[in-house]
Amino acid sequence: MKNIKYKKVPKFFGFRIYFFSTILYYLLVLPFLLILTVKYAPELKQFGEKKSKPIEFNYDSLQVLIDSVSKIIDDKQIDQLLDDSIFIKKDTLSKSIITINTTSGDKTTAISLNSANKEETSHINKSFGLLFNLLLISFLLGLIFNIPFKRYFRKKRKNKKISKKLFNFCKKFLLRSPLINSGILFLAYGIAHGYMIYILLSENVFDVELERSLYIKFFYISLVASLLSVLFVYFWEKHRVHIKYIEHIFSKEQLRKRIFSLKVGRIRNRLLISSIMTTLLPLTIVILYLYLSLTSLGNMYADLNSLTAEETKILFGDYSKFTKTDLLNDVNINWMFYVNAINSLFMFIGIYSGIIISFIYILFFVKWTTQDIVQPVKELLTNMRKTGEGEMDNFGIVRTNDEIGELTEGYNEMSQKIKDYINNISRMNEAYSRFVPRQFLDFLGKKTFMDISLGDQVQKEMTVMFTDIRSFTNISEEMTPKENFDFINYYLGYMEPVIRNNNGFIDKFMGDSIMALFSESAEDAINAAIEMRIKLTQFNQVMGQFGKPAVESGIGIHTGNLMLGVVGGEGRMDGTVISDAVNLASRLEGLTKIYGNSIIISQDTLIKLEDPSHYNYRFLDITKVKGKKQAIYIFEIIDGEPEDIKQLKTQTKSQFAKALNFYKNKEFIKALQQFEEVFKINNQDFTASLYIKRCKDFLEYGIPDNWDGIETIKRKN
Numbered sequence: 001m002k003n004i005k006y007k008k009v010p011k012f013f014g015f016r017i018y019f020f021s022t023i024l025y026y027l028l029v030l031p032f033l034l035i036l037t038v039k040y041a042p043e044l045k046q047f048g049e050k051k052s053k054p055i056e057f058n059y060d061s062l063q064v065l066i067d068s069v070s071k072i073i074d075d076k077q078i079d080q081l082l083d084d085s086i087f088i089k090k091d092t093l094s095k096s097i098i099t100i101n102t103t104s105g106d107k108t109t110a111i112s113l114n115s116a117n118k119e120e121t122s123h124i125n126k127s128f129g130l131l132f133n134l135l136l137i138s139f140l141l142g143l144i145f146n147i148p149f150k151r152y153f154r155k156k157r158k159n160k161k162i163s164k165k166l167f168n169f170c171k172k173f174l175l176r177s178p179l180i181n182s183g184i185l186f187l188a189y190g191i192a193h194g195y196m197i198y199i200l201l202s203e204n205v206f207d208v209e210l211e212r213s214l215y216i217k218f219f220y221i222s223l224v225a226s227l228l229s230v231l232f233v234y235f236w237e238k239h240r241v242h243i244k245y246i247e248h249i250f251s252k253e254q255l256r257k258r259i260f261s262l263k264v265g266r267i268r269n270r271l272l273i274s275s276i277m278t279t280l281l282p283l284t285i286v287i288l289y290l291y292l293s294l295t296s297l298g299n300m301y302a303d304l305n306s307l308t309a310e311e312t313k314i315l316f317g318d319y320s321k322f323t324k325t326d327l328l329n330d331v332n333i334n335w336m337f338y339v340n341a342i343n344s345l346f347m348f349i350g351i352y353s354g355i356i357i358s359f360i361y362i363l364f365f366v367k368w369t370t371q372d373i374v375q376p377v378k379e380l381l382t383n384m385r386k387t388g389e390g391e392m393d394n395f396g397i398v399r400t401n402d403e404i405g406e407l408t409e410g411y412n413e414m415s416q417k418i419k420d421y422i423n424n425i426s427r428m429n430e431a432y433s434r435f436v437p438r439q440f441l442d443f444l445g446k447k448t449f450m451d452i453s454l455g456d457q458v459q460k461e462m463t464v465m466f467t468d469i470r471s472f473t474n475i476s477e478e479m480t481p482k483e484n485f486d487f488i489n490y491y492l493g494y495m496e497p498v499i500r501n502n503n504g505f506i507d508k509f510m511g512d513s514i515m516a517l518f519s520e521s522a523e524d525a526i527n528a529a530i531e532m533r534i535k536l537t538q539f540n541q542v543m544g545q546f547g548k549p550a551v552e553s554g555i556g557i558h559t560g561n562l563m564l565g566v567v568g569g570e571g572r573m574d575g576t577v578i579s580d581a582v583n584l585a586s587r588l589e590g591l592t593k594i595y596g597n598s599i600i601i602s603q604d605t606l607i608k609l610e611d612p613s614h615y616n617y618r619f620l621d622i623t624k625v626k627g628k629k630q631a632i633y634i635f636e637i638i639d640g641e642p643e644d645i646k647q648l649k650t651q652t653k654s655q656f657a658k659a660l661n662f663y664k665n666k667e668f669i670k671a672l673q674q675f676e677e678v679f680k681i682n683n684q685d686f687t688a689s690l691y692i693k694r695c696k697d698f699l700e701y702g703i704p705d706n707w708d709g710i711e712t713i714k715r716k717n
Contacts, residue, residue, distance in 0.1 A: 009157040010244045014146030014181070017236050018139055021185065021229040024360065028225035029218075031353045032288070033124070036214055123205070124218050127196055131222075134188035141184050149177065156248055171249050175260060178241060182234035189226035193219070221288055228357075232364070235273075239368040242399045243375055252395065256412040260401040267373065267402045274369045279358065286354030376404045380411055392419040462517050463525040463559040463605060464582050465504070466589035467495070467532065469512040470552045487548075488512055494535045502528035507577055515586075517577060522559050522608040526615060526637060529555045529599045533640040555640070556588025558602040584632070587625035591634060591713065595620055596686020599640040603633035615639055616646070618653050619660065620687060624712045631710045636687070648682035656688065664709040668695045 152170045155162050173180065196219045199205055206212040250259060376399045383394040395415060396408040469475075469491070476484045488511070495514060499506055504518040504525065518525040532555065540550040560581030567576050588600045600620065606612060616638040624631045638649045649656075659674030672695035679688040 009153055009248055010240075011157075012146065012149040012153045012245070013237070013240055014142060014150060015139070017181065017233050018142050018185065021232045021236075022135055024232060024357065025225045025229040027353070027360075028228065028357055029222055031349060032221045033218065035349060036217060123199055123211075123215055127192060127199070127218070127222075130195055131188070131192040134192055135185075138184045138188040142181055145173075145180060145184070146177075149174070153245075153248065167249075174241060174245060174249055178234050178237035181237050182230050185233055186230045189230060193223055193226065196222070217288075224284060224288075228361070232361070235368060236364065239372060243371055246399065247397055255397045256395050256416075257409050258398050258401055258405050260405075267404065270369060270372070270402060274365045283354070283358070286351055286358075290351070372400060373404060376400060376408060380404075380408055383411070383415070387415055387418070392422060458565065459561060459563050460519065461559065461561050462519050462564075462577075462581075463522045463557060463608070464562070464577070464579075464585035465499075465514075465516045465518065465525050465529065465555060465557050466586045467514045467516075467529075467553055467555045468589055470554060470593060472512045472551070475549060475551065490543075491539060491551075494539045495532055498531045498535055499528050502531070504528055513589075515577075515582070517564075521610075522557075522605045523610065523614075525557050525559075525605070526599075526601065526609070529557060529637065530639045533598055537642070552598075554589050554592025554597070555599045556585050556590070556592065556601075557599070557605050558585040558588055559605040559608045560584070580628075583627060584625065587628070587713070588634065591623065591625070594713070595634075595636070595690060597636045599637035600634050601637060603635070606633075606635055616650055616653075618649070618656060621660075622664075622710045624710055626713055645682065645684050649685060652678045652681050652685070652688075656685075659688075659691065663691060663695065666703060666709075668698050671695050672699070 148166055148169050152162060152166055155166075196215075200212070200216065200219065206215070246259070247255060376396070380396045383396050386394045392415065395412045398405045398408045398412070476487075479487060491512070492509060492514070496506060499514070499516045502518070502524045503520045504516045507515045507517050509515075516525075516528070518528070532553070536551070536553055544550065558581050560579065562577050562579030562581050564577050567578075584602065588602060592598065592600050597620070601617075606617070609615070617635050618638060620634045620636050622631050622633055638646055638653075641649060655674055656678050659671050659678060662668070662671035662674060672692060675688045675691045675695065679685055679692060682688070
C-alpha cells in the first residue's frame, strides 16, 4: 500500500537544545554586564573608596571612654555613635568590625569601618550563581524527561523491539514535549528572577542607589534574555516534533487528521511570532545597549551653570550662541544625553552583539518557519500529483495545526472520498462484469461499461460451448424452489471457475444450462469440457453425502463466426452473441442425449485443433439438426468419460469405426454384428446400442429410398 513514505528515523534532540539556548542567554547577558561594569567603573571606584575611608566623629560628641576602644560596639552603642549625616546605614555598621583609633589631645577619633559583609556588592554574582545552579537542575530534569524519547528513536533506528510501555509514554508526551522542555527551563529562569524581584523589593539591601540601578538593569536584560531562551527551546523542539518525529510514533491513519489538542492556529500568528523573535526582541536588546551607552547631562554636571564656554560649545554646537541663561533656564536640559568616546565604544559593542544575536535567531527561525510551511506544502503537492496519476493510497501527514494543516486534512478527506468513490465504481464494474463479461468490453474496444452503446457489435471467430444437466426437470420436481435455487448455484459454482481458468467466459446462464465462449483456441473449450466432467464427478460425490441423486450433463462444442454486441432498447440493454454457430452448438448439446455421450464436437471444431492427437475421440455420425439444411460431422471426446468407460471405448474404438463404415455403406448385417460385439465388450456404449436399433429397423422395415447415410434430427432435444 503506497501511503505515507517515511523518512529515515532521526535522532531525538534534548541536551543540545538546552545547551544552545543557555549559550544564547549568556551571549545576551554577559556583554551587557561587561558594558555596565566598564561604564560605571568610575562611580564604582569612587563608591569603593568611600566605603574604605575612615569615618570621622567629633570627639566631644562621641562620648565614649578610651578604655572602651578595644570593645566590639553593639547595636545600642552604634545608635549613640552615628550622626544623621553619616551615609552608611546602621544595619550595615552593626555587621561591621569597627576599630577606633585615638590620639591624645586630638578632638577627633577616626573610626575605621571595615565591612565584613560584601553581599551588597555581589547580588548580581549571587543571582548568576543561583541561576547557574538552577540551570544545572533543569538540565538534569530535561535529561530524565527526554531519555525515553532518545531510547525509543535509538531502538527505532536499529530496528529493535520497543516495549509497549515505552511506546505509550512517547506517544502520550511527544506533542507535549516542546511545552514541557521549555517549561523546565522556564521554571529555572522563573525561580531566579523571582529571587531578583525579592532582592529589589527588600529594604536595606543596597548601600547606594547606584547598586540598585545596576541590579534593576541586570534584571530587565536577564528577563528578556531568558524569555528569548525559553521561546527558542519551545519553537526548536516544536519544529522537530512536527517535521521529524510524529510520523515515527503515530500511525498513518492517525496522521491523516490533526492530532493536536490545541485550538486551530494561524500562519499569520506563526509569522508574527517569528518576526517578534527575530527582530523585535533582539532589537529591544540593541535599544537597551544604546540606552546604556548614553550619559545624561544631569549626571555629568551637578551644576550646569558651571559650564565653561568651551564645554557649552562642545555640548550644544551652534546652539551655544544662545546665552547660557537661555539654555539653562528656559529649557530643561538635564534629560539630554552626551556621547563620549567610551560611550561610542559601548554603543558599537551593543549594536554588534544585538546583530549577532539577531542573526542567530533569524538563521534558526527562518529555517524552522520555512520548513514548517514549505515541507508540508511540498508533501501535499507530491501527493496531489500522485493522486492525479492514479495512485489513490497517498495521504499527507498533518504536521501543523494552522491553515496548512487544515488544507492537508481536507485533502486527505477528499482523497479518501475519491478513493471510496473509485472503489465503489470498481466494485460496480466488477459487479457488472459478473452480469456482462469483461471480455465483451475488450472485444468491443471499450474501456468501461459506460462507453457501451446500443448497437455496438463486432464479428469474431469463437468456439461456443453449451452444457446442460440432463433430466433436471424430473430432479427439480423432488425439491422445493429454494432447494432448486441452491442446487443450481452450487452446481454452477463448480463449473464457472473451470471455464474462466481455461480462457473462456460465460455469456449467459439459462437455468441449469451454460453458454460459454472461447476466443483464443478450440483447445481451451475442449479442455474446459473435459475438466467440467471431472468436476461433475466431484459434485455428485458431495451431493451424495446429502442424499441427493447424481446428475449427468451433456456438452456441445462448435467453432464458427459470430456477432458479439449489445442488443435491447434504451431502457434495457444486454450483451449477447448472435450467430448460427451458437444455435449449432446448442443442437450438439442436445445430441448428447440421443447418442448417449458426454461431449460432442463438430468437424469445424476438430479441424481447428492444432494437434487433434492430443485427444481421444471417435467419429459418431453425419447429421442434420433441426433448423440446419447442411449436414455436419459430429465427434465424441472420449476423454470426458469416466475412466472405466473411457478405457472400454478406447479398446473398441477401431471396431466401432469399422462397424460405422459398414453402416454408412448400407451393409447393415455386418454393421449389426460389429456393433453387437462392441456393445458386448462395453454395455455402457449407448451409441453402439443406438446403431444396433437402427440396423435392426432397417433390416426389418427396409431402407428409405432417399436414405444417404445422414441422420436427420427433427427435434431440439
